[in-house]
Amino acid sequence: MKFKLPVPFLLFGFVILLIIGVISNGGFTQTYTSETSANYSEVIDTNAVLDETVFPKDKVVDVKITIDDNDFQDLIENASEEEFKTASVEYNGIKLDNIGIRAKGNLSLQSVSRTDSERYSFKLSFDEYMDNQTLAGLTKINLNNMYSDASYLREFLTYELAEAMGLPTPKYSYVNIYVNDELWGFYLAVEQIGDAYLERNFDNTTGELYKAEMNGAGSDLTWLGEDVSSYSSLVEKSKSSDSDSLINMLNELNNGSDYAKVLDVEEALGYVALNVLTANMDSYLGQNKHNYYLYEDDGVFSILPWDYNMAFGGFGGSNILIDEPTQGALSERPLIAKLLQVEEYKATYHEMLSEAIEGYLSDAQFQTRVQELTQLIDPYVKADPSAFSTYEEYEQGVTQLLSFNTSNVQSIDQQLEGTIPSSGDGSGSGDTRGGAMGRGQRGNNVPGNEPTAAEGQPVANAQNPDAPAQVEQSPNGQTDPNQAIGQQQPNDQQNEAPPFAKGGQGGPPNGMGGMGGPNGDMNSTIGQGSVTELITTGISLVVLLLTGLFITFFKRKR
Template sequence: MLNRLNLSSSHTLSKTLRRNILVITLGSLLLLTACGGSDSSIDEEVVEDIIAEIPTDTSTEITDTDFVATDWTEETHSKNVDPNFEEVFDDNQVKRLDFVVTEERWQSMLDDMTATYGEFGQRSNNNGLIDSDENPIFVPADVYYQDTQWYRVGIRFKGNSSLQSSWQAGILKLSFKLDFDEFEDDYPQIDNQRFYGFKKFSLKNNFDDESLLREKVASDVFKKAGLAVSNTGFYTLYVDHGNGPEYFGLYTLVEEIDDTLIETQFTSDDGNLYKPEDGGANFAEGSFNEENFEKKTNEDDEDWSDIIALFDALHDDTATTAPATWRENLEAVFDVDGFLKYLAVNGIIQNWDTYGRMTHNYYLYNNPETSKLTWIPWDNNEALQEGKQGGALNLDFSNLDSSNWPLIAKLYADDVYKTRYNDYVLAVIGDSFNTNSMQAAYDSYSALIEPYATTEISGYSYLESSNDFYNAVEQLNQHAQSRAEAVEAYLNSQ
């Protein structure tokens, strides 16, 4: 009698192929019976088992879960290694990433965007921004870097106004979020998968930046000034969603705050990390709302007492009645020096899309070593220019509305803090934003990325011609000089 067949454990056969084999096998058994073979009696139980094996749903041709992670090594894919910053964030190279995603999954990403923001390449009816609290969907994709494969990496589109503006303008050079073990529950082979020790990244599209340098350079300046900030690097991106690799353009890879930054730039990553947004994120008196301070760590611990303590200290009456006591209480819960240094850097480089103009694009981390909330800048593609919507803040905050932006206005109104801020302004313009060093950085970086920036493809670029790139770089050089003059004028007025 024929041996029983067990095809259900096959790792390489599609459902359709398995079905065909089973049908053929059943047919062969029936043929043997009809021909009166030496053993023509067929075990009915065997036949029933074979019939049960025939799939009724043959829509999936490939068993997506059946693969072997052959490129996996401890150094490249494991969680058990320190993040390799030299490999991933190399200031002297433009590196390449490739995404390979099935046509169906890519289409699901586009369909999700259409459902949220309308048809690709069409403006909304009111020409305004659509308010959506939902992030775009994640799908699994394979990521390739230097001939090495990372498996079923979660990728999704990312961004707020920049994402919608690009989509409606018909530009497919969209920013991405990458999470290397997003789908580990579906694919046990990628449990705790990492990219040289990193779990996730933002891949920024340099939206509305014809120089393609601002995100990178702003991060460099903050870092040189001694502030906690994401590491960044230049990457080209190619996406294969069914028709071979397509050049999506030059991107900036950005380290995620809630991944390796708090782990490597602080003594511990056990503290509360917040991503403030909207409403009370301006720290106006009485405006605290838990929803405006989303927790990125310790999410299950419903305790916002450190943020509340900052609100209370900031708005205490001792700010005017007993300034020394006010400063002591504020510095017990908030890294004031770090914030004043941030204000100096942010004011000199100019960045309108952050606190002082907008209630977003910063993080707060409760440093376990000091128990103080520390300010961390984020999303700097709009920096290094005067800016939009009223432009960047002046270096002099005397006329800033203290009811809307008290964290700046109240500190600047205090003579001790104002003097400390002015000292940081002088230090930054003499070192981390020194005109000569900035112009040298612009020359070096622009030469590095020029071949990739000037060959971006229409529909995947914010450049209309290569001249846009060269003109934008020249504007950055002029900006560096003008900011030195602005600092000089400001300090002379004090």
């Protein structure tokens, strides 16, 4: 009996020490290690956390960046170097120190650098200087300047359509950026394709990840042989890869017929459909054959949607042929040509198009959604100090976006019904004449919204009068005699983007948008700790209560 009395007190003391240990080891801080986040994986819904704390679609969150004035000035003046600078950020109330920030983009970065604007897109890298630092599990977020999109809606709407179609889509939302307490601009935040995205969509991060870029060869996915170096425009983004799976996929796609063995066929068809539905020629469909990722999961590749600021006709491509939707020969895009040769796959693809134009893109639904979004963003657009366009041009851009969608949906519907052709002679149908950037004006016309051929209305194709009408586009403001509209430089790299159609929608001259960068990291940490704090506190209180009951019971037994 002499040993019974100390036992409950020893147990009580142990519990107190345990609680102290949890607190002292960061149990109540915002940052959790990957082991801790794994322990609570069953109670924390990653999607819900991201949608609520980082990417809420029903409100605009503040992103407050604090950076040394000289560092920020150097970042702006030397944006093309894409050099990271040290900064701190308060992202929707969540504070992180020692992050990296740099300018980002492809031709959009070059284009902005050739103007008086300082409105660059930015990449925030939360683990650039501190290993395992994340924001709700994300290591990187892109802040896109919505270059060449006076409506501020193209990319948001396209990603939302992709979600509605069931495609693996990065998170996205509108943000108001402040730099050193001064409002910088109204941007679109987009999750970086990386570990967090892969874990959420594929339940793993171990596969091969490639990003299709303009420079080099191979992003058209044609067969160039077994040497992976021949596919230089498919840039590896995963930590390690033997590239065998990539070569096997390309070989089967071009030289075999068992496509489902190496491709997620439904996702591939969905990717093509998404770009046709939004007339997005700044993609695999277009001359540059870029702006997508490939991810391999157990030998099967998925094609991942990326970069949609030029959707809804921003890069030409009005009234394209749904079964021949390429800028250039269809045979040069085997992902489309080979899959659509299979009647079953073609029927699935047509069903995807039909569901979208009868659903999300139908006039009733699309106009309602656009109205909801414009009500949300109107005050932020008005107050945007670095906007590429005026507020009046924004309003006009929204109107013409709606008009373009109506016209594009009608064309797709007629092709599905068979009242107009859906394919041609194999030479492709996407408008190669551009229409992407405003060189002389900052106007807001999406191609295809003016009353006559000279003003942008569809006109008959002289070579094929039965084909869908194409929009005549004016080389308004073109100053470089060597730069024909849509003319490509070697390796399909555009020196400057094609000039705008008359009053073309978008911003300053010379270029187009793009984004990229290193992978994110899902497994590192979860930076949002409020839910976990409550769980830890609750567990501690329950243990403490049980200990008290045990002591009371023990005393009664004595």
